[in-house]
Amino acid sequence: MTRSVAILLFDEVEVLDACGPFEVFSVANRVSRRDRPAADDPFQVSTFVTGERREAVARGGLVITASHTLDGLPAADIVVIPGGVTGAVETDLALLGWLRERRADTEVIAAVCTGAFVLAEAGLLAGRAATTHWEDLADLRRRFPDVEVQDGPRYLDGGDFATSAGVSAGIDLALHLVARFAGADLATATARQMDYPWTDGGRQSPH
């Protein structure tokens, strides 16, 4: 079974928040093809923007062109909302409405870093445990008192929603999702292929 992964891009997205998970799911496919040649690819990875312009200028000026617009995006099993400068994304009513609509049919909506603010604005984290970049924990608590904000976990997987700590923690969360959906062996082999020190669960963020 192949799960579709859709990674949001936007102007001022944090490069590694988006590219880390993209790398993880892509490498998981390559490792799977090598180690399980008869199996379907575990993931089909897309990127998407919410407007008509598919080019996103990430932080630092890296220009990434999304494969899809929100309107043309096929149903996604896994949605990744990266962080960065998320102000415009937090008030993007088309995106917030889409996230609310999609929640029932999506296996997990995963936010990296300040992407948690987008999920919180969509009302999806009320009463839920969540984390974000260490610099923004207090702000998340203040703005969304109904979210149980946790400081320390590298990531939190609440089943239908998941959140990670800052920037590079998105790699750990994505590896965890590979383990959850395609098995611990593939996740371990993916981390090894990326030469990335990783153990699933329980790891604290080093800040």
Place this chain on the structure above:
Amino acid sequence: MTRSVAILLFDEVEVLDACGPFEVFSVANRVSRRDRPAADDPFQVSTFVTGERREAVARGGLVITASHTLDGLPAADIVVIPGGVTGAVETDLALLGWLRERRADTEVIAAVCTGAFVLAEAGLLAGRAATTHWEDLADLRRRFPDVEVQDGPRYLDGGDFATSAGVSAGIDLALHLVARFAGADLATATARQMDYPWTDGGRQSPH
């Protein structure tokens, strides 16, 4: 003093090999602006391709548009050669010639992962210690017997040339270059901003 960083992009570049160092140098600038507002940005980060088409389709299909072509690239103090599927890059005579010409005026040419094969093809690693992705160490040894290939170090900095282990090790090498050129404090603060567990030097790759 601002140092210019030029990161090569090409079709089938490994996403994290290029985007990891891009993130590190960009975040170092942001952290520097926050902590040392009177100082110049330590880095000016560009991406470049060797042909006329500035769009590179990275592994997994991510489309990244370079800011420069090789012809239009200003002099670079730091050059980063990522890995990926490097066959076409290893036989790109314009690039190999440019690397040989630039070596005298560049502070460091840094290869991530299989980017080491490009430096080796340019004849730049003869008699030098180097490393690469664990999967490719034997091939690097076999093809370039005059390179002293090392298995284990997360990265090796030989002064004018540096190499790293696989994929995510490019983040560690870039953080080391931030320490080398802009100080250990800024490198540590950059790693912390990226929520990335990092200590300079001596760390082994986990494969």
